[in-house]
Amino acid sequence: MTADRRVLVTGGSSGLGAALVAAFLERGDRVLIADRQEPLQASAADYLRLDVTSEDDWAAALAWTTEHWGGLDVLVNNAGIASGGRIDVSSMEEWQRVIDINLLGVVRGCRTFVPGFKAQGSGHIVNTASLAGLVHPPGMSSYTAVKAGVVALSETLSYELDADGVLVTAVCPGFFHTNLASSIDSRDAAVGQIAARLIEKSPYTAEQIAAEVMKGIDEKAMVVVPDEAARMAVWAKTHERALYDQEQRSFAARIRAMSEGSEGRA
Template identity: 45%
Template sequence: MKKRIFITGGASGFGFALAEFYAQQGWRVAIGDIQEQAGQQAQQALAQLTSDARFLPCDVTKEADLQRVADTLSEAWGGVDVVVNNAGVAQVGAIETVSLEDWEWIININLLGVVRGCKVFTPIFKQQKQGHFVNIASMAGLLDVPNMSAYNSTKSAVVSLSETLQHELAPSNIGVTVVCPSFFRTNLGSSMRSTVPNMDKTLDKLMSKSDLTATDIAKQVAAAVSQRQFYVLPHATGRRIWRLKRWLPRGLYAKLMQRQFTKVKGSK
């Protein structure tokens, strides 16, 4: 039987790159997204690669939407093998300038969207006695970059959630992978909220420096799923800084981050 995957935020960006990769491998691929036109176009492109490609309108802030997807795939496919909680947004700004409305907005999507996906699909995985969650976090969830407290907090929470579920779901033969990329070319900036002037230009510059594409990272994720690997940290520089954070005294690491933050501000 063909393997089955469902990806939130799959109509564009990294979600679509992942869907495209799995479609090329002959998997049944379903993407969920709030952008219906983009979702339909993505479905048409995926249909050229696999015999079963579906677009299911889905808003991750609504548990009922995810439940409807789960019910649809259970009926059509008899279940699903991999669920990728990918949908996410960005928020940039100093702590005193970011509104609580923006905090609630990003938490509802980046964190609770992942929570809802795991909550809805876990019973299906348990019933079929196997399954795998892929939760898309960020190096921002591991590294405390200034002026990104809201984004960092949601992504670190996704890491913690994933670590917890790795232990909790292992007895049910359910795997978990958490993906923590650094900046790479994607469409994250299209929905970004920022109180920092010209942040869109800064983000574009940071993304353009990546030596990895969305497709490169999709391949790493697929390999991690097949090997039941937990952490995926695609960027070498991000991995090095993460190790420094874990090994260095906090004071030395803080100085390093402040120096890097000053360089980024100066390059705008």
């Protein structure tokens, strides 16, 4: 088990990011929390303000790790927002925001630190995607599109950087208890309500997901699906496609009914 790694975690102040920070620290690693918000609780990790949409902030993160650590070993691109909505309800502004943060934020992180990883002949990129990157339910087109993009990017880079000694892992959890629901800013209220309920009802905690992610990192896995419910969904899509399609269409009907009911009450 490798320890004393130099680790940067975007979105590390709360949710899964904070749980991953704690897990790395427990291993004896040095950790930099790179987030727009300072950590909610005191931590042994260092903190640097970073907006993943800002090229200047990424340049500052590179400068910080170079000055204080002489480089980086693990980049965790975890920062992200929730989004959702039917294609004719969501605005283009919503699409542009989630693409800029959830996909291009990851791209910026990789572009910032890959040259250093290649120069030192080692490194590990961990990109937080989602189960939504592997299965694609209705009402979430912007979110599924960008998370599928993160999975695709991660697999591509895994092959591209293999000869340089750089590992890449995509993390694809299902719903778990987190503050992600608070970031939903969608014109499609029905989808937002359903997503919030699924997060609230999930039996999984961020700490449980982080523990499974750490196992995946240890195993050098290309894709980590850390919870049983998510693994079952992937299995159903692959092996029980007719049933899977039926469930997704039923989900779409539920969204439609909720929306029409809200409009009727209005």
